[in-house]
Amino acid sequence: MALNTIKNTSTLTIKSKHSKNKHALIKINNKISKCAREQGTTIIVADLFRDCPIRKKINDKNVNRDIKRVIELCGAYSVVCMCFVCVY
DSSP, X not given: OHXXXXXXXXXXXXXXXXXTXXXXXXXXXXXXXXXXXXXXXXXXXXXXXXXXXXXXXXXXXXXXXXXXXXXXXXXXXXXXXXXXXXXX
């Protein structure tokens, strides 16, 4: 449910490649295409609350707390995490 909410309020990009697949897949919101990448999965959230200016203003006040929660959530979703990087 949390990832669905993030998808609905931002631009969500997921890049993933399984070791058995020749190509990786990239999904930007609902569009899927092939791409090049190493084995693994990357989730990128951009333009959070793009359609909700009031929520964005409230979020700007609480950004550090919310980023910590997002990092914890992504860590909880990670089954195996070789490298976890958060860029803000």
